[in-house]
Amino acid sequence: MTVAALLDLGLNKENLLNYLKSLNLEGFDINIYRVYKSSISALKFDVILSGNSSKIIKEENLENSKINSSLKLKSVKKVHKHTHDHRNLFDIRKIIDDSNLTENPKKIAKGIFEIIAKAESKAHGISIEDVHFHEVGAVDSIVDIVATAVLIDELGIENIYFSPISEGYGTVKIQHGILPVPVPAVANIFSQNDLLMNLTDEEGEMITPTGAGIAAFLKAKDEMPKKFKIKRIGIGAGSKDFSRANILRVFEIEEVETTSTEVDEIYLLETNIDDSTGENLGFVFEELLNNGAKDVYYTPIYMKKNRPSYMLSVITDDLHKTKLEEIIYKNTTSIGIREQRIKRRVLNREKITIDTKYGKVNAKKIFIDESNYRIQPEFEDIKSICIKENLSFNDVYYRIISEINS
């Protein structure tokens, strides 16, 4: 579904197929065609396990797609029963390393397999090295994962966001028996990688370990930008039919970093700490910022029993609140956190790039009102220039500001 959705964005199919051929895997055909899922036109990407030749790339037209898709699926199931390759992580890494893929897609593909291996290792109670992939080790999963890696690399995007991933309920029959949905490997991937699941009222497996592994590796952030332009849309079709459209949508978006004049709702978490060390407090500060806090700060306070102490304040959104509270409890001596839902109003801003004596510098254009704005160069860019040019912060900062104003 991921490969189909990415291809449907308009990415280069020929390029992808050439890379897949370079995997030197025998015995698969690829079929790319359009289908309808709940009346929505979507692209389908099938890896058909066949004899010993790896080629034949067909595209069906939209009119024939319904019939074709069901025929194809039957053939996938039938051949799958007889193809049960067992490979371990080492074998898979070698297949990827020996291919013509460039470094980044190799890294992505190996990273996805590692996530799946970790989850399987927990499910079966064995070490990662001992995990012998079954379904996921078969040719189709290698192709799905490598194709995803190639297309993501081609897309060259900055961040990937996932909305909570839908899952059904019930059981699924695999070679080893009947497993509950979500299957153990999927549940482990979600728990080990902080993925968000959306349990639906549909019966059946909606997300496989391969799909979950892809999402876990690619996910950079949980929180979607509030405002964005949708540049391209790709729709990938799944094999099953549910009452809701079994599709995966990919939006290529361009973030418009303007905050509305509407009031934004956030949380202020506070706790007074009189018995943690400076090391504890420094550590938790970084942890909170690295795990989604919008801001973290300390206020020196004077507490009961004449104790000089600190109040820890954390600004967060709803999505990260529970995780941040866990971090505070885990890393400090706090035994209680106050919570306030607060409103904030922020100035409109836009991300821009400015040409300066030192090259391109990222900046924010901050609108004070409809006709007035100021430009604020990004600190990290100024810092890099200072280090590179061996200059002081003030030298670089004021030079850039005077260039902006001239």
Ligand SMILES: O=C([S-])c1cc(C(=O)S)c[n+]([C@@H]2O[C@H](COP(=O)(O)O)[C@@H](O)[C@H]2O)c1
């Ligand atoms: O064969 C094994 S060991 C196996 C384990 C698990 C666990 O969750 S553990 C799940 N599955 C099922 O295999 C199919 C194919 O998954 P892909 O990720 O290869 O597409 C799927 O139904 C899994 O639930 C197999």
Ligand code: NI
């Ligand atoms: Ni098996």
